[in-house]
Amino acid sequence: MVTTAAHEAISRPRPADAASLAAWIIAAQVVDPEIPVLTIEDLGVLRSVRVTSDAVAVTLTPTYSGCPAMDAMRDDVLAVLASAGYENVSVRLVLSPAWTTDWMSEIGKAKLREYGIAAPTGHATVRSSGPAGPIRLKMAVKCPRCSSLNTRELAHFGSTSCKSLYECRDCLEPFDYFKVL
Amino acid sequence: MSNHFEADVPASGHEDEHGHVAVDVTTLDAELIEGPSLATPDVAEYALWLGDDSLILAQQLGAWISRAPELEEDVALGNVALDLIGHARSLLHYAGTATNRTEDDLAYWRTEPDFRSLHIVEQPNGDFAHTIARQFIVSHYLFELYSRLRASADETIAAIAAKAVKEVDYHRDHSTQWVLRLAQGTDESRHRMITALSDLWPYVEEIFRDDPLIDRLEGIAVRPSSLLPAFDAAIAPVLAEAELEVPRGFVASGGGRTGKHSEHLAFLLAEMQVLTRAHPGASW
Numbered sequence: 275m276v277t278t279a280a281h282e283a284i285s286r287p288r289p290a291d292a293a294s295l296a297a298w299i300i301a302a303q304v305v306d307p308e309i310p311v312l313t314i315e316d317l318g319v320l321r322s323v324r325v326t327s328d329a330v331a332v333t334l335t336p337t338y339s340g341c342p343a344m345d346a347m348r349d350d351v352l353a354v355l356a357s358a359g360y361e362n363v364s365v366r367l368v369l370s371p372a373w374t375t376d377w378m379s380e381i382g383k384a385k386l387r388e389y390g391i392a393a394p395t396g397h398a399t400v401r402s403s404g405p406a407g408p409i410r411l412k413m414a415v416k417c418p419r420c421s422s423l424n425t426r427e428l429a430h431f432g433s434t435s436c437k438s439l440y441e442c443r444d445c446l447e448p449f450d451y452f453k454v455l
Numbered sequence: 456m457s458n459h460f461e462a463d464v465p466a467s468g469h470e471d472e473h474g475h476v477a478v479d480v481t482t483l484d485a486e487l488i489e490g491p492s493l494a495t496p497d498v499a500e501y502a503l504w505l506g507d508d509s510l511i512l513a514q515q516l517g518a519w520i521s522r523a524p525e526l527e528e529d530v531a532l533g534n535v536a537l538d539l540i541g542h543a544r545s546l547l548h549y550a551g552t553a554t555n556r557t558e559d560d561l562a563y564w565r566t567e568p569d570f571r572s573l574h575i576v577e578q579p580n581g582d583f584a585h586t587i588a589r590q591f592i593v594s595h596y597l598f599e600l601y602s603r604l605r606a607s608a609d610e611t612i613a614a615i616a617a618k619a620v621k622e623v624d625y626h627r628d629h630s631t632q633w634v635l636r637l638a639q640g641t642d643e644s645r646h647r648m649i650t651a652l653s654d655l656w657p658y659v660e661e662i663f664r665d666d667p668l669i670d671r672l673e674g675i676a677v678r679p680s681s682l683l684p685a686f687d688a689a690i691a692p693v694l695a696e697a698e699l700e701v702p703r704g705f706v707a708s709g710g711g712r713t714g715k716h717s718e719h720l721a722f723l724l725a726e727m728q729v730l731t732r733a734h735p736g737a738s739w
Contacts, residue, residue, distance in 0.1 A: 339541025339618055369545065370614030372621065429527035430629055431534035439527065455621050 285318045285377035297330055298323040300358045307346040308434050311385040314347055318377025321368055329362035330355055335373045337455070338435035375436075375454050387418045392440065392451040415451050417442035427451075492552065492611045499553030500571070500668055501676050502612065503561070504712055505600075506546030507572035510562060511720070512593060513539035514727050515580055524583055531629060535590070538622040545615045563731035567721050568714040574707055575658035577720045584637055584644070584651035590630035592655060595689050596662050597623045599682045608674040631693050638697035649699065656702040661709030668712075 289295050301323055302315035314320040314334065321333040332351055336344045348365045355363045375394040378386075383393035395413045414423040422444035430453075432439040437450040494502060516536035523529040547558040575593060580586045601623055604616035637648040663683045669676050694701060710716075731737070 336541070336618075338538060339545060339622060340537035340539070341541070342537075368614075369618045370610070372614070372618040374621075429531060430625065430632075431527070431531035433530070435534055435537055439530075453625075 281376075282379075285379065286315055286320070287322060289323055291325075293325040294323050297325050297332075297355060297358075297360060300354055300360075301332055301351050304347055304350040304354055307343050307350075309386070309389065309391065311389045312378075312382050314351070316379045316382030316385065318373060318379070319347065325360075329364065330360045332363065332365045333368050334365060335368050335371075337373050339369075341435050343434070373455070375452065378452075386452060390418050390449060391437065392416060392418050392449060394452050394454045396454055415440055417445060417447070418449055419447055420445040425449075492549070494549050494553045494609075494611070496553055497668060497671050498609055498612070498675060499550045501672055502546045502550035504571045504668075506543045506550055506561070507570050508576050508593075508597075509539040509546065510543035511570070511572045511723065512576040512589075513537075513543060514723060515576065515589075516586070518580055519586065528583075532586070535626050535629065538619075538626070541622075542615065542619045545618075549611050549615070559731070563728045567716055567724060570714065570716065570720060570724070571712055572716075572720070573658070573661055573711045574709055574717060575655065575662060577711075577717060577723060578655060578658060579719055581651065581654070582647055584647035585654060587630055587633040587637065588648070588651035588655045590626065591634050591690070591693075592659055592662075594623055594626035594630050595686055596682065598627050599685045599689065600677055603677045603682070607676070612675065627689075634693060634699070635697050638699050648697075652699060653702040653704065657705055657707040658709075660706045661711065664709060664712075666712045 289298055298320070302313055302320055304314045304320075306312045306314065306317060306319075317337065319334050319337060321335050322331075324331045332355070334344065334347060334351070344367065348367075351365050352363055378394065386393045392415050395415060415425050415427075416423055417425050417440075420442060422442055424443040425440050426443060427438060428441050428448065429439040432450050436452055436455070438453045439448060440451045441448045513536040516532045516539070519532040520529055523532055543562070544558050547561045551557055551561055575589060578585070578589060598620065601616040601620035605613055605620060607613040607616065634648065637644040639645070663679045663686070665678055665680050669678050708715075
């Protein structure tokens, strides 16, 4: 069992030194262009900020391999640090360790629900290889509008890579679900 | 695929041979992994194999946008294609580090014999059942492949695989559900599913063929033939539930890994590459 503090340290590896932390806090203001209530820190996409005497090195990790929002997030990190007076800012993408919805902050999940997107339920499990079986048991997804658990998946792939499309059978509204990865 | 990330690779532009078009320095590609990892020639070739499979399949799936049987499928196939483009970018970027080429150089400026993709990914989209049969075969294969490549001795390959396996897991669920639905739907949908599976099956053998390169990449690559039992075990329960039989019959010649392709690939590349070749260095 991972403690909350240990989990936070993995999900949001804030730098220890004051100079880097100051830059981290600025970079952490950047939001996901598709889901503008979530910052890159809430998502766990911001992986490191290192300030040295003459440069700032930021690393981000993509949520999905082909996520087009990464380009915008990178540009926004460059812009926000430049406007704060930092020079020689570089942004690097890292793939490992692979991003997971487990890194999303509790605050982020609450903001998602408020925004009308159901937050990921449960934890990511990488299934071992072997027979997949046609049916996968899922936890019920709660409607972000009326909180009903009487919902169903309309389409596994939604408006962006990270979401699937659901419908609430009680309030009859469709909604996005941030799927577990 | 062009973007503006920093990279440790020198620029390589492409001059228009007629000299009419000014060519900017090609924008460099994402440094997708920590540190300036350079692929050895053999690893680069392997990354090219896998990257080309994903790239060609993604290009195929993109053609379904606005053509799928329902809006949700437009979105689903587009999302799957986007994931595959992501894998292709990572793999081709890494392959290019061995020869100072960018992912765009590799995607847009190679011709047919230089592509290393399997024949199954260049098979035409056909009707929806053909596309689903192709997805079913390829995504199950890719899941088994990437599951094992997570333990590759090559850190970059392992990192790409660890990312990709989670996405491909969704792809195989998607295709599995459609195989069941089509096979158990109407007489027409069942007939089409059976036809599609038997049309695609001759190209399965090539996927699991051990080309000589594999012998030189012990611990880095996964031996394709070693994936076959797991692949068979994964698809068997689906086919059983769908009451489909594994087609028997001829085996296609293959040869994609050495650049021998069917006529389909040239048409596909012509469409994929035309814009870049007509306007070298263009960006938007």
